[in-house]
Amino acid sequence: MAAPLCVEVEFGGGAELLFDGVKKQVTFSGQEGPWDIQNLLVWIKKNLLKKQPELFIQGDSMRPGILVLINDSDWEQLGELDYQLWDQDSILFISTLHGG
Amino acid sequence: MCQASEDYAEPVREDPPPVPRPGREQKCVKCAEGLPVVVIRAGDAFCRDCFKAFYVHKFRAMLGKNRLIFPGEKVLLAWSGGLSSSSMVWQVLEGLSQDSAKRLRFVPGIIYVDEGAACGQSPEDRAKTLAEVKLVLQSTGLPWHVVTLEEVFGLSPSVLRCAAQEPAGTEEAYKAAVDSFLQKQHVLEAEGSSSVAQGSEQLCSPPSQDPPGMAGSPTATQTEALSRLFNSVKTLTAKEELLQTLRTHLILHVARTHGYCKVMTGESCTRLAIKLMTNLALGRGAFLAWDTGFSDERHGDVVLVRPMRDHTLKEVAFYNRLFAVPSVFTPAIDTKAPEKASIHRLMEAFILKLQTQFPSTVSTVYRTSEKLVKAPREGCADGPRCLLCMCVLDIDAVDSATAFGAQTSSHLSQMLPVEAGLPTPSCCGAGEGQAQRCCRAVCGKEDMQAFVQEQLCYGCRVNMKDLSSLDPLPPYILAEAQLRTQRYWYLLFQEYLIQDSDEEEETGQS
Numbered sequence: 375m376a377a378p379l380c381v382e383v384e385f386g387g388g389a390e391l392l393f394d395g396v397k398k399q400v401t402f403s404g405q406e407g408p409w410d411i412q413n414l415l416v417w418i419k420k421n422l423l424k425k426q427p428e429l430f431i432q433g434d435s436m437r438p439g440i441l442v443l444i445n446d447s448d449w450e451q452l453g454e455l456d457y458q459l460w461d462q463d464s465i466l467f468i469s470t471l472h473g474g
Numbered sequence: 475m476c477q478a479s480e481d482y483a484e485p486v487r488e489d490p491p492p493v494p495r496p497g498r499e500q501k502c503v504k505c506a507e508g509l510p511v512v513v514i515r516a517g518d519a520f521c522r523d524c525f526k527a528f529y530v531h532k533f534r535a536m537l538g539k540n541r542l543i544f545p546g547e548k549v550l551l552a553w554s555g556g557l558s559s560s561s562m563v564w565q566v567l568e569g570l571s572q573d574s575a576k577r578l579r580f581v582p583g584i585i586y587v588d589e590g591a592a593c594g595q596s597p598e599d600r601a602k603t604l605a606e607v608k609l610v611l612q613s614t615g616l617p618w619h620v621v622t623l624e625e626v627f628g629l630s631p632s633v634l635r636c637a638a639q640e641p642a643g644t645e646e647a648y649k650a651a652v653d654s655f656l657q658k659q660h661v662l663e664a665e666g667s668s669s670v671a672q673g674s675e676q677l678c679s680p681p682s683q684d685p686p687g688m689a690g691s692p693t694a695t696q697t698e699a700l701s702r703l704f705n706s707v708k709t710l711t712a713k714e715e716l717l718q719t720l721r722t723h724l725i726l727h728v729a730r731t732h733g734y735c736k737v738m739t740g741e742s743c744t745r746l747a748i749k750l751m752t753n754l755a756l757g758r759g760a761f762l763a764w765d766t767g768f769s770d771e772r773h774g775d776v777v778l779v780r781p782m783r784d785h786t787l788k789e790v791a792f793y794n795r796l797f798a799v800p801s802v803f804t805p806a807i808d809t810k811a812p813e814k815a816s817i818h819r820l821m822e823a824f825i826l827k828l829q830t831q832f833p834s835t836v837s838t839v840y841r842t843s844e845k846l847v848k849a850p851r852e853g854c855a856d857g858p859r860c861l862l863c864m865c866v867l868d869i870d871a872v873d874s875a876t877a878f879g880a881q882t883s884s885h886l887s888q889m890l891p892v893e894a895g896l897p898t899p900s901c902c903g904a905g906e907g908q909a910q911r912c913c914r915a916v917c918g919k920e921d922m923q924a925f926v927q928e929q930l931c932y933g934c935r936v937n938m939k940d941l942s943s944l945d946p947l948p949p950y951i952l953a954e955a956q957l958r959t960q961r962y963w964y965l966l967f968q969e970y971l972i973q974d975s976d977e978e979e980e981t982g983q984s
Contacts, residue, residue, distance in 0.1 A: 387557060388803050428812075438823070438826035438830045439787070439826045441791050443795065446511065446796065447511045447512070448513045448519075450513040451500070451512070451519055470791045471822065472556060472803070
């Protein structure tokens with residue numbers, strides 16, 4: 375039985391316009407199987423993204439131009455979509471598409 | 475990417491392991507010691523300290539290898555609040571505070587342009603953003619200028635004239651300037667530490683606001699005029715181009731007013747690659763070298779410089795996050811616009827998507843842009859310049875084979891009707907005043923539109939077509955167009971005078 379998993383999701387660089395705020399605490403509990411970033415994205419799309427989901431997620435992955443930092447490290451370093459979430463992880467989505 | 479297929483499934487533990495995770499065998503590619511935090515290019519993982527050194531080095535190398543900014547020069551930093559320009563400002567600040575051997579030697583100021591009216595922001599949102607912006611500006615300690623886009627309605631036509639170009643400094647001139655600057659510094663230091671303090675105070679002068687009348691809030695009429703202008707533009711592509719043009723003119727004006735001879739803009743490598751492809755699609759292929767190169771001298775006395783052009787957006791975003799660089803988010807004209815809303819958006823989506831599959835896309839386009847040469851066409855070096863973008867017009871008036879030439883020559887032949895009251899030699903002899911009156915008789919409204927079109931390059935002409943009428947444009951553009959037309963007619967009449975002075979019958983005819 376997986377212990378409840380609590381992660382913090384943060385948005386920056388303009389991505390916060392698509393959500394109601396900059397930071398969110400997300401708790402997953404009683405989930406069958408481990409959570410990875412792929413599941414998180416699906417969850418975000420279903421629960422947090424109210425409109426224009428294509429500006430954030432495209433297909434199975436992030437829209438090109440939006441960076442993902444897990445605990446202030448590049449997600450490419452950590453396996454991208456296959457990274458397994460741990461309790462108290464901090465996931466930050468930065469949109470680089472805005473401004474100059 | 476080989477990392478994606480590695481097996482990361484680890485057994486469930488009682489306590490979560492400390493971050494970073496064990497099982498990450500990779501070390502920083504540079505120092506082989508630190509734990510990597512960011513992946514640059516394809517597969518090069520850097521640790522935090524090596525990344526910082528790499529990032530700063532790129533910035534200093536870009537300035538150093540181009541040797542355009544002489545010591546003591548006043549440089550205006552164009553800050554939009556976004557990631558790249560904030561990073562650029564931060565790099566300049568850090569560069570100014572280093573020890574004297576490595577210290578940056580120019581004198582910076584910052585400008586922020588409030589474009590809220592063009593983007594449809596409410597006055598409350600604009601005020602809120604402005605408050606945040608001013609906080610950041612004050613914390614930099616540099617002289618700053620906040621201008622609103624509405625001020626374009628108060629610009630004079632002189633902003634569209636290319637001022638006399640100063641000859642580019644040679645290598646020897648640059649070295650000599652640096653040596654003499656260093657000598658002065660040594661003398662100051664020898665005279666006592668108080669002088670050094672004075673020197674640093676000069677660089678970090680107290681933040682100044684523009685004199686009243688320039689940075690005051692725009693009047694409701696001006697805001698409405700700006701909204702009307704942008705609402706009259708039919709496509710988002712043309713809106714973005716118009717916004718960029720007006721912003722450039724405004725920054726140019728502020729730079730000239732306050733004596734800045736260089737303007738630094740924060741375009742990153744990714745942005746420039748997108749811009750290169752977008753400009754090709756917009757018909758600005760002839761001017762790519764100026765639009766995407768390191769330096770842009772088309773305005774003559776004020777040179778635009780792009781020191782961030784070697785940094786990708788990913789590097790900028792990471793640096794800003796890891797080292798807490800302040801930035802202010804402001805919605806832009808294309809915020810939340812769907813992918814196909816404009817050529818800019820489409821090209822951005824195309825390049826970024828390609829980049830995910832082929833990580834060398836952006837760098838390849840960037841390297842291509844570095845090879846572009848700024849050689850004007852033969853005989854066109856001092857030719858007429860586009861009214862809006864101020865690039866040398868790539869038009870051959872007598873060449874009827876091109877669309878340009880055909881358009882221009884056919885229009886010119888239409889504009890010499892016998893009955894339109896063309897002046898006889900005696901009336902023209904009175905000077906320019908006569909030419910103005912004659913011109914006004916000839917210029918109807920459609921003619922004005924045609925005259926303006928003729929003074930634009932191909933890209934700008936295509937954009938202007940998306941404007942339903944020229945009336946909402948700021949007055950300085952139309953005034954300059956009219957002045958140029960009058961100058962053209964005056965010279966034309968002068969030519970007729972000289973040619974026909976010996977032939978009475980022909981002067982009677984014309």
